[in-house]
Amino acid sequence: MLSDIEISNQASPQLISDIANKLGILSHELTSFGDAKAKVDPALLKRLVAKQQGKLIIVTAVTPTPHGEGKTVTTIGLTQGLAHIGKKSCACIRQPSMGPVFGVKGGAAGGGYAQVIPMQEMNLHLTGDIHAVSSAHNLAAAALDARLFHETRLSAAEFTRQSEQTALNIDPQQLLWRRVIDHNERSLRHITVGLGAINGPVHDSGFDITAASELMAILALSHDLTDMRKRIGRLVLALDTSANPITAEDLGVAGAMTAIMVEAIKPTLMQTINGQPCLIHAGPFANIAHGNSSIIADKIALKLADFVVTEAGFGSDMGFEKFCNIKVRESDKAPDAAVLVVTLKALKANSGIASDLDINKPDMDRLQAGFSNLNWHINNVAKYGVPVVVAINHFPTDSQAELDWLQHAVTKTAAFGCEISQSFAQGASGAEQLAKTVAAATEQTSNFKFLYDVNTTIISKLLTIAESGYGANNVTLTAQATQQMQRFEALGFSHLPLCIAKTPMSISHDPSIKGIPGDFELPVTELRLNAGAGFITALAGKVMTMPGLNIKPNYLNIDIDDAGHIIGLD
Numbered sequence: 001m002l003s004d005i006e007i008s009n010q011a012s013p014q015l016i017s018d019i020a021n022k023l024g025i026l027s028h029e030l031t032s033f034g035d036a037k038a039k040v041d042p043a044l045l046k047r048l049v050a051k052q053q054g055k056l057i058i059v060t061a062v063t064p065t066p067h068g069e070g071k072t073v074t075t076i077g078l079t080q081g082l083a084h085i086g087k088k089s090c091a092c093i094r095q096p097s098m099g100p101v102f103g104v105k106g107g108a109a110g111g112g113y114a115q116v117i118p119m120q121e122m123n124l125h126l127t128g129d130i131h132a133v134s135s136a137h138n139l140a141a142a143a144l145d146a147r148l149f150h151e152t153r154l155s156a157a158e159f160t161r162q163s164e165q166t167a168l169n170i171d172p173q174q175l176l177w178r179r180v181i182d183h184n185e186r187s188l189r190h191i192t193v194g195l196g197a198i199n200g201p202v203h204d205s206g207f208d209i210t211a212a213s214e215l216m217a218i219l220a221l222s223h224d225l226t227d228m229r230k231r232i233g234r235l236v237l238a239l240d241t242s243a244n245p246i247t248a249e250d251l252g253v254a255g256a257m258t259a260i261m262v263e264a265i266k267p268t269l270m271q272t273i274n275g276q277p278c279l280i281h282a283g284p285f286a287n288i289a290h291g292n293s294s295i296i297a298d299k300i301a302l303k304l305a306d307f308v309v310t311e312a313g314f315g316s317d318m319g320f321e322k323f324c325n326i327k328v329r330e331s332d333k334a335p336d337a338a339v340l341v342v343t344l345k346a347l348k349a350n351s352g353i354a355s356d357l358d359i360n361k362p363d364m365d366r367l368q369a370g371f372s373n374l375n376w377h378i379n380n381v382a383k384y385g386v387p388v389v390v391a392i393n394h395f396p397t398d399s400q401a402e403l404d405w406l407q408h409a410v411t412k413t414a415a416f417g418c419e420i421s422q423s424f425a426q427g428a429s430g431a432e433q434l435a436k437t438v439a440a441a442t443e444q445t446s447n448f449k450f451l452y453d454v455n456t457t458i459i460s461k462l463l464t465i466a467e468s469g470y471g472a473n474n475v476t477l478t479a480q481a482t483q484q485m486q487r488f489e490a491l492g493f494s495h496l497p498l499c500i501a502k503t504p505m506s507i508s509h510d511p512s513i514k515g516i517p518g519d520f521e522l523p524v525t526e527l528r529l530n531a532g533a534g535f536i537t538a539l540a541g542k543v544m545t546m547p548g549l550n551i552k553p554n555y556l557n558i559d560i561d562d563a564g565h566i567i568g569l570d
Contacts, residue, residue, distance in 0.1 A: 070393035077114035077423020081431025113427035149200035174239035186548030217533035220282035286313025314504035334448035385447030509541030
């Protein structure tokens with residue numbers, strides 16, 4: 001079979017203006033970036049205010065493995081499959097970060113005959129939204145350090161006289177705003193800022209990957225440009241010497257940050273390999289952020305299509321939990337159905353038996369042992385009151401006997417249905433039966449419910465997520481996390497939902513624990529306030545907000561040929 005980029009290059013995409021027209025976007029609501037992609041003006045929602053919303057389908061997965069479960073493939077394949085059975089459909093997915101593109105995970109356009117095209121344009125830069133987030137974020141960091149420098153070298157009165165601004169009395173030990181870059185760069189995790197006599201007070205800082213920026217979360221959770229401006233103004237950048245928060249509005253930088261991101265508020269329209277529309281917007285990771293594409297993209301798609309398929313990052317304990325407890329609270333739109341992606345390889349890898357060297361060989365013992373992980377995720381989705389359909393992403397090495405056993409085993413669970421998806425190899429026709437079953441699931445009565453009451457204490461919410469969301473016995477907090485919790489509660493932020501940053505490779509905080517972890521405590525090492533986005537991040541275990549490149553990164557495979565075409569980007 002051809003590689004993903006070869007399939008993409010051989011495809012015959014329609015003009016993006018034609019894709020927009022079929023979806024119902026008017027020409028003046030579209031700004032084209034060539035023939036393959038275009039920005040969509042969210043102002044079109046005013047025109048569509050009286051139009052009924054379509055059905056929202058959220059795609060999630062079992063606990064991830066290094067083999068790849070095919071969540072984006074299934075998202076795109078299902079969108080194509082729904083169109084194949086006569087449903088007007090649209091996909092909404094996140095913009096890929098160049099960190100994983102050049103690192104380990106690779107691109108995020110799907111694959112095979114279930115991908116967004118041109119895949120190289122989606123995976124590299126797209127329309128520049130991530131760069132805008134990086135620039136706006138780092139402007140705030142530069143502004144904060146500059147303000148600290150000038151206030152430190154002058155008296156408060158002299159600073160006010162020269163600048164015509166009131167001194168903020170920034171505490172140099174409480175600068176909360178780190179810098180970001182859209183690459184995996186472990187050497188920048190911890191840095192010292194201000195070295196040299198004329199460069200300002202020396203203090204510790206660091207870099208996160210841009211996907212972890214609170215501005216990325218704000219982009220994903222904002223309803224419009226005005227809302228984004230207000231959220232940016234609420235960003236807490238530092239504390240003053242009396243432990244009061246200093247916001248981007250206080251610093252006077254919120255307006256300029258918004259100006260940098262004024263075009264980023266518009267989702268990017270592309271197309272699947274069979275010409276179905278796909279809105280790409282925002283790119284927060286699900287292990288260190290909330291892991292879902294934007295509310296704006298969903299709102300546009302739900303007004304224009306009968307079925308909207310979106311994707312939550314990693315397993316149902318990660319992006320799906322955050323979709324339900326963070327995104328739904330902001331959007332007020334619960335999913336009508338969920339699709340839970342699984343592969344035979346994933347269940348064998350989650351069995352904890354033997355090595356992955358023979359993962360493609362039939363092994364009923366390992367499959368049956370790993371099934372408990374799938375059943376856990378089915379029950380996890382079902383506890384939110386959302387009908388769940390299991391999608392078995394088919395690989396050529398799968399044995400029919402194992403597929404038959406798995407489908408039969410799922411019939412005894414809380415799942416609405418279970419279908420084999422062959423969209424990677426067959427495109428839209430390979431997801432036909434999955435599309436029919438998912439469409440039927442959306443007709444069920446919705447009984448959506450949140451996992452926790454947002455108005456309880458921070459520790460109560462932590463305990464609920466740890467115990468009901470992961471199966472832990474308890475939560476332990478470091479002295480630093482305890483102090484931060486007390487500070488946030490004193491400042492009036494205890495009502496915010498929580499975003500747990502942890503490993504995606506286990507339901508627990510420990511990536512080595514497979515299957516269904518039990519008898520463990522969730523260790524919370526740090527809390528970070530995201531007042532603009534509207535949640536508190538809790539770092540659990542050894543999770544890091546800046547990934548590092550591995551010993552054999554993907555960039556080694558990427559180049560251009562003699563004609564200038566990108567190669568090796570799969």
